[in-house]
Amino acid sequence: MIVSPWAVLAGCVVAAGLALLIAELRPAPPDLSRALDRLHRPPVEHQTAADQAGTGWYDRLGDRALVLAGSKVPLQSLSLIGRTPARFMAHKLLFALVGLVLPGYLSAMAALTGFGPPIALPVLISLGLAIGGWLLPDAVVQSEAKEARVEYLHAIAAYLELVALERAADHGPAEAMRRAAAVGHGTVFRRIQDALERAATDRVPPWDGLDALAAELGLGPLQDVADIMRISGTDGAAVYDTLRARAKGLRDELLAADLAEAGANSERMVAPGAALTLLMTVLIVYPALYQMLHVF
Known part of the structure; x- marks a missing residue:
């Protein structure tokens, strides 16, 4: 059995993406320097790029992305969950990039197998996923901040x-x-x-x-x-x-x-409960009704 090199390449890319995702979700080891810096925290507006030299490349990328026009960073929500604005912006860029690239990658893999979707479809999906990926960290941060x-x-x-x-x-x-x-x-x-x-x-x-x-x-x-x-x-x-x-x-x-x-959750459960009751009623009544109609 001959394995296509494109299939091997696709598997490597997927494995690398999963490894990167696991590395991001894994709890990071405690940073002693940051713990000590909390005792003498400089004002945010006076921090420079040199102060961020010890952070990861994604944090430095997110720090540069903070100057994007129109970007609104929920500083209080990030403080509640203990996340830096640079990491927040890095997540936004990462999710937007994944959403932008993923449909094109899947379309290319599909084209290699002989199925070629229209070019406009992956482009539209890429734009939609990129916008969704850019907004997803905001929703996640607000949800976590509400619990915090x-x-x-x-x-x-x-x-x-x-x-x-x-x-x-x-x-x-x-x-x-x-x-x-x-x-x-x-x-x-x-x-x-x-x-x-x-x-x-x-x-x-x-x-x-x-x-x-x-x-x-x-x-x-x-x-x-x-x-x-x-x-x-x-x-x-x-x-x-x-x-x-x-x-x-x-x-x-x-x-x-x-x-x-709790009251709002109870009200939201009324519709699913009613739908389930109606479904069970139909499943119980339909066989008997079917036999009654076909007997006569």
Whole structure:
């Protein structure tokens, strides 16, 4: 049996694409330099290409793509899921390129087998897939950011309770914020710890660090924590009841959102359930009805 070299080439290309996809989806090892840079993070507008020298080629490509006219990068959503704008743009370019090339590649393979589709069809499909591939990362990021935002809000409600307990134990405002953040070990608490550590390194109050983190993530409840503790630190106000009330209000908001989502999911299940019931009714009634009609 003679194997066509074009079939071998097609198999190699598919295998290389699968290997690249697996390499992108595999969790990357922790980068110690980036973890240390979080303590002295420079402003985004002052970062240069030299600062990105240690990143991968796709990150450097995405960093150059950030200057594309009309490209809107969801910075707050990317911060919530811990993804850099450069990586986001690299994903957009990669998916758009795959969508643009894939139909032409499949058409070429089909032409080698003797089936030649019209040229206009692969061109139209390529354009459609390229546009879809360019927009796909936006939808993925927004979906992941929505889930991450809920996780952050739950953690912030717990952090409010912990800060209130630390204040009730007669710890100072700054010390209460640090001790409460040290209790948790999740992603949200690590981000809060990093913000407080950067504030301590810069010799600014810890609530200023939470201010910056709240602005970066776009989370109003975290801004509320910073405002409440600022009042306690500057005016010496008793904030135990305020913290507990804000935590309760945040939990009530999350519960209401969960109930609304559950109601919406229940309503969406009405149509499939009705269709399944109708189908089962037809399958049960049709044989008996068929026999009745043919007997007479």
